[in-house]
Amino acid sequence: MEIKEKVKIPGLDTSVKTLVILDRKDANALGVNPLDRVVLSKGRKKITCVVDVDDGTLVDSGEIVISNEVVKVLNVKEGDAVDVSRRGELISKKYIRKKIDGGVLNYKEYYEIVKDIVQRNLNDLELTSFIISMYIRGMAIQESANLSMAMVNVGDKLSFGKRVVDKHSIGGIPGDKTTILVVPIMTSLGYTMPKTSSRAITDPAGTADREEVMFNVDLKLNKIKKIVKKTGGCMTWGGSLTLSPADDLIINIERPLRIDSVLLPSILSKKKAVGSKYVVIDIPTGPEAKVKSIREAAELYSKFKRIGWKMGMDIVGASTFAYQPLGHAIGPALEAREALENLMNPSTPDLVAKATGLSAMLISHIEHIPFKKARERAMDALISGRAYKKFVEIARAQGAKVLDPKKIAVGAHKKDIAVRASGYVNYISNRTIVTVAKIAGAPFDKGAGVYIHKKLGDRVSRGDTLMTVYSNSASRLDEAVSSSSGAFKIGRKPKLPKDVLLKRFAR
Amino acid sequence: MEIKEKVKIPGLDTSVKTLVILDRKDANALGVNPLDRVVLSKGRKKITCVVDVDDGTLVDSGEIVISNEVVKVLNVKEGDAVDVSRRGELISKKYIRKKIDGGVLNYKEYYEIVKDIVQRNLNDLELTSFIISMYIRGMAIQESANLSMAMVNVGDKLSFGKRVVDKHSIGGIPGDKTTILVVPIMTSLGYTMPKTSSRAITDPAGTADREEVMFNVDLKLNKIKKIVKKTGGCMTWGGSLTLSPADDLIINIERPLRIDSVLLPSILSKKKAVGSKYVVIDIPTGPEAKVKSIREAAELYSKFKRIGWKMGMDIVGASTFAYQPLGHAIGPALEAREALENLMNPSTPDLVAKATGLSAMLISHIEHIPFKKARERAMDALISGRAYKKFVEIARAQGAKVLDPKKIAVGAHKKDIAVRASGYVNYISNRTIVTVAKIAGAPFDKGAGVYIHKKLGDRVSRGDTLMTVYSNSASRLDEAVSSSSGAFKIGRKPKLPKDVLLKRFAR
Structure with a gap:
């Protein structure tokens, strides 16, 4: 079943990048419901899109609204005709469900999932469920190798x-x-x-x-x-790059969730x-x-x-x-x-x-x-x-x-943070320093960050600068500085951790 | 830190319903990055929005693009001034992470999550991670009661x-x-x-x-x-309804994922x-x-x-x-x-x-x-x-x-499915019948579905109608009918399951 539709391009930049809106009659004729997928084709170009259904306010029968991403991929303009057909169920969704339910996936199953991630067939909800289930369920050695090789081969x-x-x-x-x-x-x-x-x-x-x-x-x-x-x-x-292209698509979901699955x-x-x-x-x-x-x-x-x-x-x-x-x-x-x-x-x-x-x-x-x-x-x-x-x-x-x-531009605004009491630097909180640098705007603001003047074991005197915070945003700088307490611990006597700089593992 | 911006309304209907686009300079001044949240306010009306950042192609400094949902909530028109400020981190995101990591949440923690679901503070990725982690980690009795009461009280x-x-x-x-x-x-x-x-x-x-x-x-x-x-x-x-309003927001995510967490x-x-x-x-x-x-x-x-x-x-x-x-x-x-x-x-x-x-x-x-x-x-x-x-x-x-x-309208197209051999109805596959009804278009197509003429234990003769499939879409009807094999199992001798119609549980 395939129908022809005239495209309408209202300039939609949607989060579901490949969205189309069909009239309800056409949707029924195709047999698709909202959130189903359809394949649009124009000559040899094809793209899978998420369906929304409308009751005559945005489109009439015979017309289809397409988002900007679809315009770009199909290279169409207002009024062009495209072929629209319903897409079958993705087998990869079954495999994601298997992982959610605690199953172990083989190479072929991971390959299907990774391929559908890269071809944008899986939406953000599906990708998120996959990522969270991988995080919670974990993977054994062979499973990790299966996923890794699937990521390589896609x-x-x-x-x-x-x-x-x-x-x-x-x-x-x-x-x-x-x-x-x-x-x-x-x-x-x-x-x-x-x-x-x-x-x-x-x-x-x-x-x-x-x-x-x-x-x-x-x-x-x-x-x-x-x-x-x-x-x-x-x-x-x-x-x-198209080298293991699934990786960054996964990271795009992981980053806001702060998950590393x-x-x-x-x-x-x-x-x-x-x-x-x-x-x-x-x-x-x-x-x-x-x-x-x-x-x-x-x-x-x-x-x-x-x-x-x-x-x-x-x-x-x-x-x-x-x-x-x-x-x-x-x-x-x-x-x-x-x-x-x-x-x-x-x-x-x-x-x-x-x-x-x-x-x-x-x-x-x-x-x-x-x-x-x-x-x-x-x-x-x-x-x-x-x-x-x-x-x-x-x-x-x-x-x-x-x-x-000397010519590398660092943050336009900066502030020194001084030590209140003399002594020795006995502890540096990486987490606090990371927070300060991120509040200052790093990594999006390239000039933002922290410069540490004193390191573990250093002797400091009251008033010495411990660190300098940089930012291109005055407000972010203030907020970053006010989040910096606890970055350093100063003791009366020096106290160093015993771990070695580089502990090589036997092969 | 709060800045004033003039709104621009290009008619954006985004999946992230409450999206704003800021010029990079303004974003830096506010100290926000893409995917951060800002609060827009106009008089006493307030809304939390997801930030996207632009480099001068869509907005100039002093302007902010807002999606249609934001227009509706703030009741603003092109060129109106709104106040924009950065929103702090949500405590509920910490609790979701705790659940992902296998923790047990108390009433207050669930209340925060449910409140943020209902106020649309949590995006689809966050909501999906919550749902999947609930599904995989499960909940003990007290935890379920905590979540339930949080859902009631919000x-x-x-x-x-x-x-x-x-x-x-x-x-x-x-x-x-x-x-x-x-x-x-x-x-x-x-x-x-x-x-x-x-x-x-x-x-x-x-x-x-x-x-x-x-x-x-x-x-x-x-x-x-x-x-x-x-x-x-x-x-x-x-x-x-505003009775346990989180429920349907959760179901909206669960439905496409086919998860019931x-x-x-x-x-x-x-x-x-x-x-x-x-x-x-x-x-x-x-x-x-x-x-x-x-x-x-x-x-x-x-x-x-x-x-x-x-x-x-x-x-x-x-x-x-x-x-x-x-x-x-x-x-x-x-x-x-x-x-x-x-x-x-x-x-x-x-x-x-x-x-x-x-x-x-x-x-x-x-x-x-x-x-x-x-x-x-x-x-x-x-x-x-x-x-x-x-x-x-x-x-x-x-x-x-x-x-x-008699006046209830059922599907305009219908097709009878006949039995090939005489005997007794010994098995009916609910799953197959559900699939047939769904392919036919139910529940979105209200007239679509299946009418079963024969039930367990019934005697059938070759050619008798076992079921009739209804749909308002001819193509869906064909597809539904072709998916109907295996719906009935006919045996030579009657064979009925022993389970009772209603097995009451002791209190």
Whole structure:
């Protein structure tokens, strides 16, 4: 059953992006009810749309109102004729229901769901139910691998040979700009590192948010291929790519809900899709990080290792110290500046130690050499300036915007926060600092954020500046500053946590 | 922080009903990001809206685009000034997260969530996560009572004294038009029965869908009060009422997802809100019903009983025979016709037995008389015509449309389905019949549905009509008919299920 309708275009920008409104008579003729789906076609172009039904106020029989998204996809204008037919039930909805009800899904079932996510056949309610059920029900190793491979196979795939390396931090430490150092270190040493990153979900800045301050991160797949072939690496945003395209659609729902339900498949599918063979997983560990203990980190690492293995990837990993922000800067522009400064002149101890340490884990594993020796190679790449040179080469290939740290624009408004009593910095609340940076406007306001002047163990005197808050909104700045109490704990005597900076896990 | 903006009204009918679009500069000044909420106010009118941010293509600084819903609530016109301020975080989002994470919520926490559902502060993603987490995590008795009372107290409440009775079927049997007989039976016997019903969720017809064929069911609260005071009862749709108003908002999300997560609170809050004291719960039981065994029905009844008790209601209940549709008719108009015919002349055995049986359970419990005697009273009310007289009185008070069964319009197209081999009807698939009726267009197409000519145990000869399918859409009719195989199983020898028509549970 198919009917012809004349399109009407009132300029609808709806949240259900692909909405059509049918006259009730036509809806009955097609046999569709509100919330059913119809397929509109014009020549070879097709799109699935959500139906709303009207009783003669908006459309007459023979007419169909279409939203702007539909106009764009079908490339039609007012009065054009389109074919409209009813779409059958999606099999993927059954599989989502199976997951909700506690079932275990196989590869084919995940493939159907992921395909329908990417083709926008599933609406936000269906996608949300899937995400929440994944979050609550969880997934075993094989199931995670099934979902991960489904996410990979629904999208495009890249391939750059055997020595393709990658890195991922599971997050939870503010100010982690390590990737911006690791990519040039590894590529300057001859490895291939096609690094795609995401934007912030629950943090004040994701790696793509930081990088975007300095160069373009929103690149097409062909451009990425060219850049990686030429320079050996790239630093791009994974979201607009057709590599594991379901990932960002899922994140779009997860972000406002503050849910992180497909953590491992989301990460590993992106790595697999760019053709990575060796991946280092960074698991920040601390009282306010996502992962609280080295034991918990080891368990998580083991899952990465096992799922990755089923996907044909070789994974190493470490628990890293997350009792305080990494370096001093939190927020896209502030962090970009700090990363750049350290590429030019490695000077922030924890940042340099972490970047060279993670790089060395990959090198040591691939080359079968001791970690210590591998670390020397990474450090040498950084100190010699070869990594910086490589960074500039990649950044230029990606259309560099600002590569002078002094010219990176930070928030127009700023306020210093001073310490009230003298003593030692014994605790820094990552969570409070994240809240302050987010209230200040990060990551959407790129100049917003926090600069930490004192770190764990530092001696402070009454009146010293502990941190400076930046924002481009005066009102947000005020609110952020007033939310900053509890960010630092000052004690009379120094008291440092015993955890190590980098705890490598045995393979 | 509050800024003044001039409204622009392009005629946006968005799915996120209360959407505003701000210029990026203004958004930064307010300190809001996309998906944040702002409060718009004009005089004493206020509304919470979802923010989208634009870079100068749709709005300039000082302007705000508002969707039609916002226009309506604030009663503004193009160019009017409104005050815009940022809204703080909702505490209810924390409680939803607590439920997702497996926590148990108290009354206050549910109250916050329900209040924010009703005030439209929670968006569809948040509401979906709440519903799915309730479905997966479940609720203990006290928690269900907490949610139920929160649902009651967020809305309006009615009160009609002590002898207020109610009835609810948990559904799962097609063609259940019992309520249309029970209300007039009970009210003709002097009880008060302010019955509100819902529209179909997963069935071809809900009681409100059936009733709407004969009289108006969409009444205002004041009108209901008047009608109940005058006639002793009513038969209305609960959805547009402000009685437990969260219920239908939740159902709007549940329906497309085919999830039924707040079954008991949804039912009991509606009963409590109309002031019901005695409630009979009908639990249809059969191989294709929601409830498969009498044991399972007894467990469900026990939950109703205990939650109801905590809410100050006295509940009786029964498992009822659901191995085949009730009566012959499935679909709003067909069912209305059958109910009406039985009020005028009680002739459909299972329908009459069920309606008088459920009525008798209430009577026996309230009056402390034996069930058998109570049933005689109910039967007498029906056979004497007093119940029919009462029905007409209530229907007229509700603006009767059609009260002559012959004048009830059923689907314009129909098709008979004949039996291929002679024998006995040994099985009827409720699920297949529901599917056929829904494909035919029920409940949206009121005339669509199925009429069953043969029931369990009937002897059939090759060529006899088993059922007739009705629809107002020729294409839907064809599709429905082609989905009807497997609706009946015919055997050489008769084979009847042993379950009883009405299994009353001990109090």
